[in-house]
Amino acid sequence: MKVVAFIGSARKKHTYNAVKQLMNNLQSFDAIEYEIVQLSNYRLEVCKGCKTCINKGEEFCPLNDDRDILIEKMINSDGIIFASPNYFFQISGLMKIFLDRIAFFGHRPLFFGKAFTSLVVQGVYGGKKLVKYLDFIGKVLGCNVTKGCCLNSLEPMTEKGQNKINKILNKQSKKFYSNLIKKEYTTPSLLQLTMFRITRTSMKLAQNETFRDYEYYKKNGWFESNYYHPVQLGPFKKTMGKLFDKIAASVVHKR
Ligand SMILES: Cc1cc2nc3c(=O)[nH]c(=O)nc-3n(C[C@H](O)[C@H](O)[C@H](O)COP(=O)(O)O)c2cc1C
Known part of the structure; x- marks a missing residue:
């Protein structure tokens, strides 16, 4: 089984560490292959809004960037994770640019049977609604969604704060793993x-x-x-x- 995580932070700090920890937990349960994709390492252009992808087909998009490389990674995985820091009470711009680039899947969903979850990392406040948003996107893509989680990373990190993160991630990993091995189609709401x-x-x-x-x-x-x-x-x-x-x-x- 393979899991791919897309990270919307340009630095390798709290969001990256949380994803890495979740992946390590998954590997402690099973022989799981994983890839952590930092979106900042890929060329993603800002959507021009022409709607060519929606009306005519994504292959006619006038932008020439790494969108299809990232889509391939989603197609070739059994599980998908979207992880973003909370920036000004929203997902990061980087993550949103990525989501806009794959928005045509909202019209033509493709990822049925794949497990999905989200992680939002923040200083202190506003991230819960971002988890809801990312989970909604997971559903729109066609995935089986494990409710995501929100972690507080206010610096300097205390031992208590880190323990809380570990506890949430341990729980999240177990829930996501059971979704991952189910590999079945869920009944629609x-x-x-x-x-x-x-x-x-x-x-x-x-x-x-x-x-x-x-x-x-x-x-x-x-x-x-x-x-x-x-x-x-x-x-x-x-x-x-x-x-x-x-x-x-x-x-x-x-x-
Ligand atoms: C531009 C910017 C805006 C931020 N806005 C918020 C915010 O609205 N709420 C919050 O709790 N934390 C906010 N933060 C804090 C980040 O969410 C936090 O530092 C997080 O750990 C960043 O993720 P990273 O460590 O993976 O880069 C903001 C940070 C930046 C850089």
Whole structure:
């Protein structure tokens, strides 16, 4: 099994150390290969906002940087970690530039069955909502998400502070490891099911063959499937799914 972590800090300090510790913990459980990617070591350009990746296809993006090298690392891993410092109550700019570069996966998710978690490292305050945001991105990418964690690294670090970090990371490693070995597709939440059904129905009815998402949905059989990945829906979600298809269809017809 392989895990890749993307770090949004340009220095090898608290965020890096936390990721390294989590990886060491994982290795103490199993023979796990890992890679720690410091985004600052890669060329990532700022998205121009042309939406070519979304509408036409990511291969037509006018930027020429290391985006695809990083995507390959995600594709070739069983587990993915996004780790960012808290900068001014947000993820770092570096991490956001990376996320913008892979935002087209929000339209065409690919990472089903992969385990995901997030780490946010901060001085004292504001990081919890960043964990929520990164975990949400993990879900949008299609991953099975282990709720991330937020660590306080106020300097100078005390022994008590470090012990607290160790405790949180030990717990986080165990939870992430059990997600990693599951390797199964999770049942979508009602919100995830709603989003999928509404998107695919409106796209199906729009019938725009030149639209990249349409082609992708068609290729993956998503116009006929229950969800993005094979999943057995219970009677409630089955009924709700059909209802969402109908609602989306009526909205499209009214436009
Ligand atoms: C530009 C900048 C903004 C920061 N903003 C916050 C903040 O809003 N809240 C907070 O608790 N810590 C904040 N910090 C502290 C960092 O989150 C903290 O030092 C963290 O350990 C940095 O990660 P690193 O050690 O991996 O570089 C900020 C640090 C920098 C450099």
